[in-house]
Amino acid sequence: MSTTNILKHLANLEKHLAEEHPDNPVLTKAVHSFRKLDSVAQALGLLERNESYATYVTWWPMIAVLGTFSSGKSTFINSYLNLSLQRTGNQAVDDKFTVICYSRHDEVKTLPGVALDADPRFPFYQISHNIEEIAETGPQRIDAYVQLKTCPSEKIRGKILIDSPGFDADSQRTSTLRLTQHIIDLSDLVLVFFDARHPEPGAMKDTLEYLVAATINRPDANKFLYILNQIDVTAKEDNPEEVISAWQRSLAQAGLLAGRFYRIYDKDAAVPIDDPQVRERFEQKCEEDLADISARMQQIEIERSYRIAAMLEQTANIIETQVVSKLEAALDQWRGQVFTLDSILLGLLVVLTGAALTVTESWHLVERCMAGISAGGILPILSGAFLVGVLGYIHLTVRKSVSRSILKQLATEYSHDHTASKQITRAFSKSTAGYRPMFLKSPAGWNTTNQRILAEVKEDANDYIQMLNDQFTDPSGHQESEQQEQQANLPQKQQAENVENQKDSIVSRLMEK
Structure with a gap:
């Protein structure tokens, strides 16, 4: 994407x-704040001129459905939408990410991945560039990874639902893991499904590590719902609670020590x-948990507004407290090694x-050269210049060599996060460019102006959250009191209007006479 x-x-x-x-100006104002955030990131080298943090979020409320093979993800989606939209089965039935959205047309339509790649409103906008980077077998068409399905279900109106391929971290393609991480980052709500028919979750250590352990320390960890699906199969066990306890222990070992653990099943299947x-106990528990899951899915539009406002503040804080500190430490290391090697070589x-x-x-x-310099000869001067x-x-070669070495260290350190790795290495490269003096301790682009802009962005984010609170909360009860007063005054106003109308009518009749 060009700057234009x-x-x-x-x-x-x-x-x-x-x-x-x-009725919600917060989102429009947030775009302006993203522009300010982009200017700082571009000055530091974190973003290119043709990039924006606004493309790192989906502006449609988004729900991601992740889970292991045969965990009932597709069955849940079909039941939720009341449509036979996704194929179901005990084995892997689909190896693509499916983006599901509302359509006014009655029939379900399946559109190719390019429909997502070219539309900035969807979460896979320009994902083809990433696929070319990470495809293990060389460049591949985006259609091999993603597709778009439309359906007329009112439950999906105004939001996006994403069904992911059955997850198995032990054998998952790197490209699929990367896309999964991309989806997790963008989503407002992530439903993580596990299959209750597999009573030995300890054998899925790597999968639990990726789907649970890697998410609990995130600042948005509350958006993850962990769901044990197809729990009905445990009803015939001698001790059905033991199956649930086994899953809870495995999730606890992965780090999930608190939080809600949902238990559901599809009654038709x-x-x-x-x-x-x-049966009554299982049905009651299933209905309660399904109702809670559905309620969370319905309120994500409100959560989306808060998430975008929070992302502004979080990103500004990350740049100010983490990225800049990391760059300063890397630059100190780079300068020290360059001076050491320069001294040794000199x-x-x-x-x-x-x-x-x-x-x-x-x-x-x-001695002759020194005498020539004193006499103003040209040859000694040329020799000195040489x-x-x-x-x-030698100095520039040392700078570049040490810079490449530290870049490899940074790439390894941030290997778990492709986007962060790309940004931090790009910013470090800009700060160690050959034209930049070594005595400058601050990273390129880090100055009082950009520090002030980050402070403004954080202040904007707090203002947006207060505006959202004014829309959805009323701790003092002022809004309710005003509404009650307006309702109380309504009959008086109506009576006054009736009196005025009667006066006008009498005057009109007198004038006619």
Whole structure:
């Protein structure tokens, strides 16, 4: 995307949000704050001129459905939408990410991945560039990874639902893991499904590590719902609670020590439960948990507004407290190593030069050169310039070599987060460019102006959250009191209007007479 295109995209986004949410100006204002955040990130080198943090979020409320093979993800989606939309089965039935959205047309339509790649409103906008980078078998078409399905279900109106391929971290393709991480980052709500029919979750250590352990320390960890699906199969066990306890222990080992653990099943596909008391208990628990899950899915539009406002503040804080500190530490390491190598090489060069002059008995050349410089001769000056050029070349070579070494260290340190790795290495490269003096301790672009802009962005984010609170909360009860007062005054106003109308009518009749 060129610089012109990103500006056009942001302008269209502001227009779209203003039309789509005229009663919620927070989203439109947030785009302006993203522009300010982009200017700081571009100055530091974290973003290119044709990039924006606004493209790192989905502006439609988004729900991601992740889970292991045969965990009932597709069955849950079909039941939720009341449509036979996704294929179901005990084995892997789909190896693509499916983006599901509302359509006014009655029939379900499946569109190719390019429909997502070219539309900035969807979560896989321009994902083809990432796929080209990470495809293990060389460049592949985006259609091999993602697809778009439309359906007329009212439950999906105004939001996006994403069904992911059955998850198995032990054998998952790197590209699929990368796309999964991309989806997790963008989603407002993540439903993580596990299969209750597999009573030995300990065998899924790597999968639990990725789906649970890697998420609990995130600042948005509350958006993850962990769901044990197809729980009806445990009804015939001697001790069905032991199956649930086994899963809870495994999740606790992965780090999930607190939080809600949902237990559901699909009644249409459930196994018969003969004991009426057990059946009633299972059905009641399933209905309660399904109702809670559905409620969370319905309120994500509100959560989306808060999430975007919070992302502004979080990103500004990360740049100010983590990224800049990391760059300063890396630059200190780089300067120290460059000065050390420069000193060693310069000392070695002096020793070798002195040894060569001694062996060849050529010290008189040095005396002659000094005399020539004093006399203003051109040859000694050219010789001196040549020496300075050699020393400069050695210094720049050392700078570049040490920079490459530290870049590899940074890439390894941030290997778990592709986006962060790309940004931090790009910013470090900008700060160690050959034209930049080494004595500058601050990273490139880090100055008082950009510090002030980050402070403004954080202040904007707090203002947006307060505006959202004013829309959805009323701790003091003022709004309710005003509404009650307006309702109380309504009959008086109506009576006054009736009196005025009667007066006008009487005056009109008198004038006619």
